[in-house]
Amino acid sequence: MKTRDFVALATGALTLTALAVPAAHADDRPAGTSAGSNAAAQEPGPLDDDIDRFVVNDGKDLVVGVSPKEFTVTFTAKHHSGIKKGLAVLWRGGADVESAERVLAPRINDDGTVPRFCDNIVLRFSSCVIPIVADPKGEDVPDVDLNNEYAGRWNVAASLTFNNTGVEIDDRFTTHYVKRAAKLTADASPESVRRGADVTVKGVLTRANWDTHRYDGFxxxxxxxxxxxxxxxxAWQTVKTVSADRRGKVKATVKASVDGSYRLAYGGSTTTGTATSPADTIDVR
Incomplete structure (x- = not known):
């Protein structure tokens, strides 16, 4: 059993401190799919009654390379007593957020206090913007220590603390994909070719390795x-689909017809982001 001291995020009942991290799982299955809630007794009821326009990373998959990446969770919250605090974290593995194997969470202030992430707009309403950092090199920030086996679908926990001291927490308010970034190159040759002759496009597909902090062939x-x-x-049109080999090398051959440009495109997966190479132009004579 390996222990990581996660940053304490005290928002009522949501406190992630010294979570036990078991050995990493080798598969890419999502960590739990059933909806759940740990709502405090003072304010029962689902969070979706109090939160709307909840958006993680501007609605796009969170694609992370080998360097830290900051993203935001934004939402509007409402309650008859007003919103005192709002928080969201992404987590993976375990039965709930308190037993999670990995957590992507906001940094706290240097003095250990939790920043105010929500600003009051009008009475009863708040706009919340929560910046979170995902870092494959997270040794110095243990709550954002990404490893390859955790690429995939993450749970998103959300909590609200109300001005009347009530607290609501939902371990699985929604889900979001956290993926390893991919890169792709392309080189078309010959660049000057007779009509009807072969054009060969070669490239290399690589993917971020969160364990070694480099890009490897994929x-x-x-x-x-x-x-x-x-x-x-x-407009771009797909003319052929090929497979990259184990080292990520790609090769495709077609017949030249008219002047134009070639590129390679990878559509991504549940664990890997999309990638499109720069275009390479040929002249058909």
């Missing part, structure tokens, strides 16, 4: 890559 069965072509003034 392929095999999961590395389906589209070869796309666009003539001058036209």
């Amino acid at each position: 392929g095999g069965g999961a590395g389906k890559v589209k070869l796309q072509f666009k003539k001058a003034g036209g």
